[in-house]
Amino acid sequence: DAEITQSPRHKITETGRQVTLACHQTWNHNNMFWYRQDLGHGLRLIHYSYGVQDTNKGEVSDGYSVSRSNTEDLPLTLESAASSQTSVYFCASSERRGTDTQYFGPGTRLTVL
Amino acid sequence: QQQVKQSPQSLIVQKGGISIINCAYENTAFDYFPWYQQFPGKGPALLIAIRPDVSEKKEGRFTISFNKSAKQFSLHIMDSQPGDSATYFCAAVIGGYQKVTFGTGTKLQVIP
Numbered sequence: 372d373a374e375i376t377q378s379p380r381h382k383i384t385e386t387g388r389q390v391t392l393a394c395h396q397t398w399n400h401n402n403m404f405w406y407r408q409d410l411g412h413g414l415r416l417i418h419y420s421y422g423v424q425d426t427n428k429g430e431v432s433d434g435y436s437v438s439r440s441n442t443e444d445l446p447l448t449l450e451s452a453a454s455s456q457t458s459v460y461f462c463a464s465s466e467r468r469g470t471d472t473q474y475f476g477p478g479t480r481l482t483v484l
Numbered sequence: 485q486q487q488v489k490q491s492p493q494s495l496i497v498q499k500g501g502i503s504i505i506n507c508a509y510e511n512t513a514f515d516y517f518p519w520y521q522q523f524p525g526k527g528p529a530l531l532i533a534i535r536p537d538v539s540e541k542k543e544g545r546f547t548i549s550f551n552k553s554a555k556q557f558s559l560h561i562m563d564s565q566p567g568d569s570a571t572y573f574c575a576a577v578i579g580g581y582q583k584v585t586f587g588t589g590t591k592l593q594v595i596p
Contacts, residue, residue: 402582413490413573413586414528429583461527468582472518475527 377476390449394462402465403445407458452483490587503561505590507574514576522571564594
């Protein structure tokens, strides 16, 4: 069955380290998204991509970067992890733009000490 | 800025009761309003969605009511069950861009 996976599921790192969270989908969806979920804020968009080589900033993109070299993967990199980036991160994908359903991965819980 | 305001933050309902979650938006460019359901340790999943050209949409025990003039919409869960206990997010989408703006979430607990 097609799916969207994230790894690792849990990560503890130290302030200042570079961290990369993986997202992989097997639906061949064009659109991929990264969100962070924090209590009291819901889900906030970090970066998104509408296709290979396309990346765009969301509302909370500072300190994060993404690259899209193929359809299946959109890794999220924290260049220099900060305690404020402690959060649960969700990747999502959708087939088309417009009102297509977004399918979410299981999430990665990141703790920055 | 919070473009989609959601209330209440938490809700406790007895089994068989009606759960009601409310949302309000500001940007009139939003043209699609989905609700997502999230169980602990899982990613959100689409529950039900509505477009602003209809005032109500019903799917089983779940109903969205939409008031375009007031820029408000709500989720009603009829005959609430313990299995409905989850966090619910309302959202708004500008269709052409497919970017979803989420509300802050409502944690629903249905007690037996």
